[in-house]
Amino acid sequence: MKKTVFAVAVWGCVAWLAISCQKNNHQFDASGTFEANEVIxxxxxxxxxxxxxxxxxxxxxxxxxxxxxxSTALELQKAQIEAGIEALQQKTSDAGPQIAVLEQQAAAQEQQVAAQQEQLRILEREKKRTENLLKAEAATQKQLDDINGQIAVLQKQIAATQQQIEATRKQVAAQKATVATMNRSILSEKKPLEKRVEQVNEQLQKxxxxxxxxxxxxxxxxxxxxxxxxxxxxxxxxNLNVITLRAYVSGAQLSQIKLNQQVKVLVDAEGDTYKEYSGIISAISDKAEFTPKTIQTKEERVNLVYAMKITVKNDGYLKIGMYGEVKF
CATH class of the missing domain: 2.40.50.100 (RNA polymerase II/Efflux pump adaptor protein, barrel-sandwich hybrid domain)
Incomplete structure (x- = not known):
């Protein structure tokens, strides 16, 4: 009987030592929970x-x-605005036909002036010839006077035709200005409507x-x-491909960590085993806070700690809210 009790006692000590050794092997420097950058x-x-x-x-x-x-309501609204733009386009005046008639008239008058100027050149040559003949007493003064009279009449005709051309050109310019003024007042309503179409298109994309x-x-x-x-x-x-462990360290531990430092991250696996990951410290808080209630014991929750974030590449096993432990 004594041997049995002694054997049980020895076995209990061995088991306790094994458990103690296992716990010591998994001591950690900080702990926390996993989180991700969530977007709503x-x-x-x-x-x-x-x-x-x-x-x-x-x-x-x-x-x-x-x-x-x-998007039915927005599409109907867009169609209504576009119909308004088309209606504005139909209200505009087209001065093209009237201007074409006036420009044809001006072109005919310019041709007439060209013909008259050619006649004038012929009469000028005839005048010089008659003057030479008069000096040689081969022509009369009346012949020269008749030519001078024809030249004077032709010059007046040319001046009158040129005035007609100028008047026609002014009519063309006035017609264009009138139509442009009328169209400008109509088309001034077009730009705000086009802006409304752009706004509706943006809403349709959304x-x-x-x-x-x-x-x-x-x-x-x-x-x-x-x-x-x-x-x-x-x-x-x-994005769960890369997940963040938010852990907490005491003020005394701050000297042991720095940004971009590589650390070991341990998470619970089957039984008493741990699954190990490599992590990088991506942020260290510069403001102390009380230990969160979900971390450590009731006594330790009154201590001031500093939060840090550790970025861990996720193989699919890590979940949001899962506990993790850190070894520096």
Whole structure:
């Protein structure tokens, strides 16, 4: 009987030593919980949700459609504005036909002036010839006077035709100015309407909700068929490929850590084993705070600590809210 008791006692001591050694092997310098940069995606426009592609646990690439909001009202509004722009275009005056007639008239008058100037050159040559003949007493003074009279009449005709051309050109300019003034007042309404079309187009683009980051959908807040509004959450997403452990250290431990320092991160596995990851310290708080209630014992929660963030590459095992321990 004594031998049995002694054997049990020895076995108990061995077991206690084994457990103690195992615990000592897994002493840690800090602990905390895993978190991720979560993004809550909301609709930027109001309307009925036609399609919802975001599903909990589903991975969505960046910029892919996550939801489609009904756009019938916006499309009707756009069509109405575009019809107004087209109606304005029909109200504008076209001075082309009237201006074409006036320009044809001016061209004919210019041709007439050209013909008259050619006649004038002929008469000028005839005048010089007659003057030479008169000096040789081969022509009379009356012949020279007749030519001078023809030249004077032709010069007056040329001047009158040139005045007609100038008047016609002024009519063309006046017609263009009048029509331009009329059209300007009409088309001044066009630019605000075009701006409204741009605004509606922007709203139409927002009816397709684009996923902002590549990640996994954590929570889905809305379903197809529901009515949403600007700012109303549709789903929550986070990139779980890289996850962050928020841990806490005491003031005395600050000298042991620095930014970009590589550390060991341990998480619970099967039984009493741990799964080990490599992490990088990405942030260290410069402000002390009380130990969070979820960390350490009741006595230790009254101590001031400093938060730090450790970036860990996730192999799929790490989950948000899971506890982790850190070894420097």
């Amino acid at each position: 995606v909301s609709s930027e426009t109001a309307g009925k949700i036609i399609q919802m592609f975001a599903e909990e646990g589903k991975t969505l690439p960046k910029d892919t459609p996550a939801a489609v909001i009904e 009816t397709t909700v684009k996923n902002p980051i590549t990640g996994t959908v954590l929570v889905k807040y809305a379903e197809a068929g529901e009515v949403t509004a600007p700012g109303k959450p549709l789903y929550k997403i986070a």
